[in-house]
Amino acid sequence: MTTREIGVVMNGVTGRMGYNQHLVRSILAIRAQGGVTLSDGSRVVPEPILVGRSEHKLRVIADRHGLTRWTTDLDTALSDPKAPIYFDAQATQVRGKAVLSAIAAGKHIYCEKPVADTFTGAMELARAARDAGVKNGVVMDKVYLPGLRKLRRLVDGGFFGRILSIRGEFGYWVFEGDWQPAQRPSWNYRVQDGGGITLDMFCHWNYVLEEIAGRVEAVYARAVTHIPRRWDEEGNPYDATADDASYAIFELTGGVIAQINSSWCVRVHRDELVEFQVDGTEGSAVAGLRECRIQHRGGTPKAVWNPDLPVTERFRDQWQPVPNNAEFDNGFKAEWEEFLRHCLDDAPFKYDFLAAARGVQLAELGLKSSNEGRRIVVPEVAL
Structure with a gap:
């Protein structure tokens, strides 16, 4: 049985969710168990590449967990050919630009929700991922x-x-x-x-x-x-x-x-x-x-x-x-394992950017309903 490492660019790990649920309880936990087993019996171990705005915070996290790869330059991280996956846990309003950059770099994308703060923005990301042919998923824990x-x-x-x-x-x-x-x-x-x-x-x-x-x-x-x-x-x-x-x-x-x-x-x-x-x-x-x-x-x-x-x-x-x-594993970790298999083994994964866009659409229409004081019909969504 062969084991190989793949890089996962992780942007936003200095925040509460990005650090606790995604880095520590998911990616590092998957590393500790020896990786994820694919359909051919081989194992893949994710190697996190930490990205954030604060050099000090990144260094502290890296030293705490014995990690060596971190940077404040997203473009540098995205240029790594051995890192096929990009993850984003930044604040919603700054997520879109980074995700589009990762799509342009040919990375498969996994990110926190909401995928965008507007339905239009969410659909833009879904269409960009479709047109680029990259796999995509959103945390639906x-x-x-x-x-x-x-x-x-x-x-x-x-x-x-x-x-x-x-x-x-x-x-x-x-x-x-x-x-x-x-x-x-x-x-x-x-x-x-x-x-x-x-x-x-x-x-x-x-x-x-x-x-x-x-x-x-x-x-x-x-x-x-x-x-x-x-x-x-x-x-x-x-x-x-x-x-x-x-x-x-x-x-x-x-x-x-x-x-x-x-x-x-x-x-x-x-x-x-x-x-x-x-x-x-x-x-x-x-x-x-x-x-x-x-x-x-x-x-x-x-x-x-x-x-x-x-x-x-x-x-x-x-x-x-x-x-x-x-036995129920940590929900964030379980979904990470599914997404890794989706990217590397073509296993099914239904929580894609289009599913995420439906959630943003519902939020947007909910606020419209509140502002206008009326029932709003929710149209079906398609790319």
Whole structure:
């Protein structure tokens, strides 16, 4: 069995997601396990080439992990013929130019979402990748989480019968930054810097809903800025111009109705930071990041509304946990392995730039719905 190294240009690894999820828990973890096995039995080990704006930060990260290849010059990294893959985890607004440069250099492209901050920009990248003949993919990590994988297993097994509705709750309280530091970067709350929870999360909800029940055909949303003033990383106050909460109804193929609340201004009273309840004619399920619980039609208690008597049983105790039945790896790492096999072994990979563009389209139309106060039909997207 042969083993070979390939270079992976990684831009934006000094940021939280780029460093934690993609460099440490994905690429370095794949290296530690000896690489990825291809269909011919050979193994490929990714060699990261770190790219960023801060020489100091890159050097610190490289020294910490024993890496030798890093640069502040993207063109230099893209000129390496032994590095066929480019990864981008920069801020959304600066991603497009770098991705186009990587496409021009003939690299296969994998990047964080949103792939762009406008639908037009997302389609431009999708068409450029198609015309150049390079493989492309976008991080769609939620469907790789154990809870969502269990939910997908239920869908594939016909557990729900006909799916009727989906209810989603996502979010947590992000501190304003004055008396406690905020858990999210300040640019998230400035629309001029590409911030906003609608743009961020609707790109997720689009592929999650597609995975569970089908294409989003219409949207009605209300995006708001609940907290108009926050404090940045240096303790300076600033005006929060981006939406920090978004409440939406999505109409899916086949008449399924989905309702999802997304908020950075909500205190958590649920088992996980995100939960989806799927109700069908034959059964229901509630899935979070890791757990999934079900209630089948035959085991559904007969609830009776009587406000004059106290509740005698906890409703959550009436649900049955779905077993793991498999070992679930880190979702980001699992998707990285799929993309590497896609690039090097021509294995299938469905989360391409066109799929990402559908998410950006949904976010854009969600904001339009909020601004105009009306239901918006979501057109089908094609290259």
